[in-house]
Amino acid sequence: MTDLKFEDCLARLEQIVGALETGNLPLEESLKVFEEGIALARHCSRYLDAAERRIEMLVKDESGGVTTTPFVFEAEDEA
Amino acid sequence: MSVERRVLTVSALSAQLAAVMEERFPAVWIEGEISNFKVYGSGHAYFTLKDEGAQLRCVLFRTRARRVRFEPKDGLHVMAFGAVEVYAQRGEYQLVVELLEPRGLGALQLAFEQLKERLAAEGLFSPTRKRSLPRFPRKIGVVTSPSGAALRDMLRVIGRRFGEIHIVLAPARVQGEGAAAEVAQGVRELNALGDVDVIIVGRGGGSLEDLWAFNDEMLARTIAASKIPVISAVGHEVDFTIADFVADVRAATPSNAAELVVKEKRAVVESLADLRVRLRRAMARMMAGQRDRLERTRGRRVLTDPGRPLRDLERRLDDARARLRQAALGAVARGEHRVELAGRGLRALSPVARTLNGRRALTDLHGRLGRGVEQAIVRAGHHLGAAAGRLDSLSPLAVLGRGYSLTRTPTGRIVRSWREVTAGDAVRVLLHEGSLDCRIDATRETDDRPQV
Numbered sequence: 001m002t003d004l005k006f007e008d009c010l011a012r013l014e015q016i017v018g019a020l021e022t023g024n025l026p027l028e029e030s031l032k033v034f035e036e037g038i039a040l041a042r043h044c045s046r047y048l049d050a051a052e053r054r055i056e057m058l059v060k061d062e063s064g065g066v067t068t069t070p071f072v073f074e075a076e077d078e079a
Numbered sequence: 080m081s082v083e084r085r086v087l088t089v090s091a092l093s094a095q096l097a098a099v100m101e102e103r104f105p106a107v108w109i110e111g112e113i114s115n116f117k118v119y120g121s122g123h124a125y126f127t128l129k130d131e132g133a134q135l136r137c138v139l140f141r142t143r144a145r146r147v148r149f150e151p152k153d154g155l156h157v158m159a160f161g162a163v164e165v166y167a168q169r170g171e172y173q174l175v176v177e178l179l180e181p182r183g184l185g186a187l188q189l190a191f192e193q194l195k196e197r198l199a200a201e202g203l204f205s206p207t208r209k210r211s212l213p214r215f216p217r218k219i220g221v222v223t224s225p226s227g228a229a230l231r232d233m234l235r236v237i238g239r240r241f242g243e244i245h246i247v248l249a250p251a252r253v254q255g256e257g258a259a260a261e262v263a264q265g266v267r268e269l270n271a272l273g274d275v276d277v278i279i280v281g282r283g284g285g286s287l288e289d290l291w292a293f294n295d296e297m298l299a300r301t302i303a304a305s306k307i308p309v310i311s312a313v314g315h316e317v318d319f320t321i322a323d324f325v326a327d328v329r330a331a332t333p334s335n336a337a338e339l340v341v342k343e344k345r346a347v348v349e350s351l352a353d354l355r356v357r358l359r360r361a362m363a364r365m366m367a368g369q370r371d372r373l374e375r376t377r378g379r380r381v382l383t384d385p386g387r388p389l390r391d392l393e394r395r396l397d398d399a400r401a402r403l404r405q406a407a408l409g410a411v412a413r414g415e416h417r418v419e420l421a422g423r424g425l426r427a428l429s430p431v432a433r434t435l436n437g438r439r440a441l442t443d444l445h446g447r448l449g450r451g452v453e454q455a456i457v458r459a460g461h462h463l464g465a466a467a468g469r470l471d472s473l474s475p476l477a478v479l480g481r482g483y484s485l486t487r488t489p490t491g492r493i494v495r496s497w498r499e500v501t502a503g504d505a506v507r508v509l510l511h512e513g514s515l516d517c518r519i520d521a522t523r524e525t526d527d528r529p530q531v
Contacts, residue, residue, distance in 0.1 A: 006215065007214075010351070013358070014354060017354050017357045020358065020361035023364065027369050030362065037358045041351065044351050048347065055245075056245075056246070056248065057249075058247060058248065058249045066268050071248055073234055
């Protein structure tokens, strides 16, 4: 999922919650959109949680290309 | 007395002047306004320093020009330090400039103002160029010293506020010779990774000289060319650098930059959590409402005791029938009584005339009796019709129409309990349309009707 699709999902979820909150939907329709809403919420959460906490540093390899290596912060100066 | 002329060649005079001047002014600070500033292909620059009354030719050789922190140009008031030299070939003297500083503003300050003005004129700081930060950054590029306070502060904020972020550090020296180029290189490398959502360039606080790398024109242009939004976070709140002006967003401090990056994402996570709660709450409310309606519907008598309306109607039918019977019997009894009375009177009269009269009277009475009974029956029939009308209005058939049926024994008694019949009994089941003659197979105390 891209950010754009994520935005769409979130917007649809907002719409569903709004519709349910008015209480004007028939029961069957309510159940349908509720299930859709739950699925969307799960989808959105997964997307946000997909990134994990990770710190890497860019390093040059022998051929001059750039790769990453795990990085642990160690303060040496205050610059 | 002859005076011996002491004749010098031009060169000799020049040489002597040069010796005097260069000895007298080997190192001097001169103050004046720059005019005719010109850089030659060699990289040497020539200009004139002047004031109200005089001019002085100056030369700034390439190696010295490189050390000048600002852009010398006509009209600038400067202080130049150098040695006076005679340029014998042209009969001129000039100042060979070693140092050039703006008067008033410091050199760095002036250079800063000049670059700022120039880039602003090019539109590099235009608000229309500014990109907004991504709402959901997942990968953040940071260009700074891997051991600096700026990185420490940013990691602290990100770690505290929102852990699930991938940080890629592009290590760069952030002060001294070559720092600007390293920072610019970092910005380009992070762009090349292709999946970085936002870049923070920055360093902790320091002197104007310490922060100087972030006033570099090449770095400014690199930031402007970045495909990824750039946040500048240089020094403290009060420090402004060219990088701050050209970046998409200027953060007051590195910590503040980290805040900006995670703020939106945190807001989204919170609003998503809120939506989840509201979704469940709205659905729960909806279900409760429906359950209420169901309860109310079940509470209606027709569903709690479907037989009751039928029983009511039947009772009223029985009443009407009883009244009809009484009315008819009463009319007959009254008639008989009058026949009896008439018979007695008749017997008291003389035989012939009285017999004739009596016969007439009897015939008359017979007719009246008949009519009385008829009328009573008609009246009772009206009663019955009215009662039946009321029954109709209460729609017993409508009840049967909904699928209920009425079971009667051959004597017409309505069967309400399994106890009232036994296996083998014949019953008649009255339906909405027609009826069924049935024989009881078995009786059961319990049944499988839904419990309501």
